[in-house]
Amino acid sequence: MRKTIYVDFENVPNIEIREMSDTRILIFIGQSQKRLSTNIVKAIQPLGKNVEWIQINGSGKNALDFHIAYYLAMHKAQPDTEHYIISKDAGFDPLIVHANGLGQKVRRVVSFADVFEKIGLGKELEGKYKKVKEILMKQQKTRRPKSRKTLSSFIETTFQKKISTAETNKLIENLFRDGLLEEKSKRISYLD
Numbered sequence: 001m002r003k004t005i006y007v008d009f010e011n012v013p014n015i016e017i018r019e020m021s022d023t024r025i026l027i028f029i030g031q032s033q034k035r036l037s038t039n040i041v042k043a044i045q046p047l048g049k050n051v052e053w054i055q056i057n058g059s060g061k062n063a064l065d066f067h068i069a070y071y072l073a074m075h076k077a078q079p080d081t082e083h084y085i086i087s088k089d090a091g092f093d094p095l096i097v098h099a100n101g102l103g104q105k106v107r108r109v110v111s112f113a114d115v116f117e118k119i120g121l122g123k124e125l126e127g128k129y130k131k132v133k134e135i136l137m138k139q140q141k142t143r144r145p146k147s148r149k150t151l152s153s154f155i156e157t158t159f160q161k162k163i164s165t166a167e168t169n170k171l172i173e174n175l176f177r178d179g180l181l182e183e184k185s186k187r188i189s190y191l192d
Contacts, residue, residue, distance in 0.1 A: 001082055004075055005115060006068045008087035009033070011183060015086065016112055017043045017051075025051045028067055031059050062091065069095055076104055083107070084115045090182035090191055110176045121174060129171050132158060133180065137192055146188055148172065 007015060007027040017025070017040075025047065029036075033055070044051050056067045072083060072095070083099075083106040085092050092108045099106045109115055121129055132155055136144055145151035155168045175181045181188050 002078070002080055003115065004078070004081055004083050005112070006071060006083065006085045008064060008068060008085065008089060010064050011087045011089050012110065013037075015040065017047065020047075020050075020116070023050060026054055026068075026071055027051065028054050028056060028064050028071075030064055031056055065089065065091060068092070072099065072104075072106065076102070079103070081105070084109055086111065086115075088176050088181070088183040090179060091184075093179070110173055114177065121170065125167060125170060128159065128163065128167070129174055132171055133175070133178075136175075136180075136190070141190055144188075144190055147186060148183070148188065151188060 001022075003020070003023040005023060005025045007025065009015070009027050009029045010033065015027075025044075027044075054067065054071070056064050068085060068087075069092075072085070075081065075083065076099075083104060085096070085106070085108045087108060088110050090108075096106045096108055135158060145154045151172055152165075152168050155171055156163060172181075176183070180191055182191060183189075
């Protein structure tokens with residue numbers, strides 16, 4: 001089955017792209033985004049015509065999100081295609097439910113890896129994940145970490161610094177995957 005991937009580059013600027021067959025990638029960048037990492041350009045360049053850069057017109061709250069919604073609607077008549085929105089913004093979820101109800105195959109994921117493989121935590125990290133989730137959900141919303149940096153520090157402190165940076169990042173990504181967090185303008189909000 002073919003895949004179309006819509007990348008919310010404002011929300012997920014550190015994308016790890018790899019060569020994929022039968023895949024079209026649309027990368028949405030904000031009007032004020034003027035710089036791109038050389039590493040990202042080098043990774044994307046070999047994909048040639050399978051990648052399209054879409055710089056949005058105008059600025060404002062959710063402007064980029066509306067552009068993604070428009071392009072998703074344009075591709076509605078492709079029954080043999082799965083659509084993936086790469087974003088940590090849970091605001092897409094009602095649109096995705098609606099599109100799936102109309103027969104379109106759409107999912108929101110937080111990374112390219114999620115499009116092609118199920119990321120497992122393993123036994124040891126699964127226990128840590130449950131503990132982090134439990135502690136966060138018991139805390140008052142106003143006392144929870146509000147940025148990735150403070151969330152990382154919170155997790156490291158919870159495990160008395162006996163957790164690697166890679167493991168911490170994996171736990172955070174799973175909080176996004178499970179729909180417990182969303183990130184907008186580098187601020188985290190909790191969806192419970």
